Amino acid sequence: MMPETVLKGDQTILETREITLRFGGLEALNGLSFSISPHQIVSIIGPNGAGKTTLLNAITGVYSADSGEILFRGSPISRLKSFQIAALGINRTFQQAQLFVNMTVLENVMVGMHGRTKSGFLGGALHLPGERREEKKIREKAESLLDFFGLLPKAGYLAAHISVAEQKRLENSRAMSGDPELLLLDEPVAGLNIRETEAMGDLIIRLKEKGQTIILVEHNMHLVMGISDRLIVLHHGSKIGEGRPEDMQRDRRVVEAYLGT
């Protein structure tokens, strides 16, 4: 389900140019510009309130930027609606797992594939052969994803009835089921134990090797330092640092932002 044209390493998969977003009088994003190369794991870090989640919301169309432009594979997406952006190949998770709580675990993952599948009302109502084939593929893929996340035994449970950690894994698996080119993970390991965190880290690396680009918003520095190719550091909606993890660790401005001046 990957798209035909694969980007080369020196092209840009995502670029923001002077993105500004205000809530009333508060500037959540302030002239933010950066670009991301494909097949990388880029972590966006910064103190609380730096605008990290707001940035993800702007990229996925949940919020509209007041000015500036966001480009995906070279095409502007800032004016697009969320579902169009998802169909282009950008999927995301939410900080607080936004599951469909009255659907089963399996169905939650199957919904994640909506953007990459196509049977419609007619196929669905009449249960046409094309729809049957697609359903089978969707189901198999969902089940294998659940199996990977250790959720297969709970496939028939309503999403509301599984544990918080399981919900987190479900949230992640739903975002991944769409095989997005660009995966935005908002605190994917918050609340997970060490073992689970490492497993998630390994998975993210594997996704990168399969060709996906991952943007990670995380506070868990161990994970961030361990798997990121690059870091972008935000503070008060602006970029205060960008570069390799080990460089950012030593960057004066970054350290100040975290420790306060």
Place this chain on the structure above:
Amino acid sequence: MSLSLQIFQFLLTGLTTGSTYALIAIGFSLIHNATGIVNFAQGEFVMLGGMFMITFYSFLNIPLLPAFFLTTFSVAAVGLLLEQGPIRRAKSKDILILVMITVGASIFIKGLSMILWGKNPMTLPPFSGEAPLVFWGAAVMPQSIWIFGITVSVVLALNYFFQGTLTGKAMRAVAASRRSAVLTGIPVVRLILLSFTLSGALGAVAGIILTPITTTSYDVGIMLGLKGFSAAILGGYGSMPGAVVGGLLLGVLESLAAGLISSEYKDALAFLILLTVLFFKPNGILGQGRLRRV
């Protein structure tokens, strides 16, 4: 009668019914601002206003003024009961469920009224006689003057309440942001109760002043409620000046349409206006309602 005189006449008639629509619209806004729900029983409050008044004044021969207040209290009590009972006891706080509960309540009230008062239309004698007064060639019923006068008084009183009293300001705070209101210690629950009670009272007043002109029966509630709601939307849902403007405008448009175009489709006009406003400018004329684009 010349055309301009006819139009003037329609205008006056329209302002009369429009005033009551305005009162009904304010009732809707009150509850919506406090709770976010649309109270379908609002129209039934108006119907009950007429019915209770007839019972107290015509059947029990209680004098006009005491009967007026007794009716208003009674229907306010109905509003209170609605909030304390079905609304507060509901297991789900989902807005649509609560709205549907008010639908159920309105049907229940209608059914009860049918049993208590029968199906025949009934009326009240006008407050100060039937002899029309003549202003610039147009005939005005004395009752219309009462309607204008009472409506204006009510609107002014409400205005003072909202701007000048602590409780009123608290209600405006709740309308602006419930969470902030709760955080600042405002007793939101009690204010919600107040909003229902006040809406009941407003409905009663509307019913009392309107009945002498239009008669009433157990099933006028839905029409009046819907027209009041249309008026609220027309003027800008959630704002009191909007409700007044919307009500008057709706009344006038309806009257002009009935007089100049066709009177059979008069009732349909209110809803046509409702649909049109919803389509093109859901924020209404004074456009300030709490509309959430999902």
Place this chain on the structure above:
Amino acid sequence: MGTKNKIYLLIYAGIIFSMPALLQNNYHLMVLNVAALNIIVIIGLNLLMGYAGQISLGHAAFFGLGAYLSAICTTTYGFPLWPTMVMAMIITGMVAYAIGIPTLKLEGHYLVMATLGFNVIIYIVMIQLDSVTGGPSGFAGIPRLKIGTLAFDSDRKIYYLLWAVSIGTLLLSLNLTHSRVGRAMAALSHNEIAARCAGIDTQTYKVKIFFISAALGSLAGSLYAHYLTFISPGTFSIFYSIQVVTMVLVGGIGSLWGSVFGAVLLTILPEALHAVKEYNVLIYGLILMVVLIFFPQGLFPGIAEALRKKTTDGPLDSRGPLPLKKGI
């Protein structure tokens, strides 16, 4: 749709189609015939309420549009029966589409009001446009249903046809709700933002569901007109709209089998209440309030829940309560 549902469907069809042999009384058959049509309307409304998360209080208008369009076109103008029925479905659907596009962007109760207002307008037109519709005294002489030369001229014969359509509608709906589209609709009614970020065009889906919901109402209306050969405006008032919403709620929002239950209840209730006709309206109000206050998920799911364990590995068809937009 899952094995369980297929089994239920077979049992259901079996029971339904063997009824005529067991029932000698034509009156009972007639009641069941009306029930079959109510099921179609209520399923349509449930798709809207349970899967698009919206409430329409004007479904009587769609039912009525189907009835009057079919009646007038076939009787007054001699149009062919079945194509007219399809045309009526399309027209009614388009009307719903037109209403839905602006209102479905707003909060839920705007659609409630818009559909209610629409119902009133249609009702008034039915009464006032008497040269075309026959006015308050109704429209008679509607041709009976027939396929080719096979005329359905008895309650017994029509039973099979109406129930075939009714069961067919249930079948298609069960398929739909268990398909990709069904999941998308359920997702959008639960968590619209998450649904959009998963690639679901929520606005388009809502409008399409509204179209289908109205078209189904129209289908039932057309069949109704040809069955009774006489229709009058009284059938299509707001009260019927309220009744069908009540029955969706009683049966459980999102539960298709619950809709069947609700429809049968809706049809039988007036017969049972016949003796206390005065209290008819009162009782409806009471039922509506009681169900909503104490069983917001519906009576039927309430019972089903008691019989079901936490895990669901079978029919995925009770969606549970609508997402909570907190009121008070």
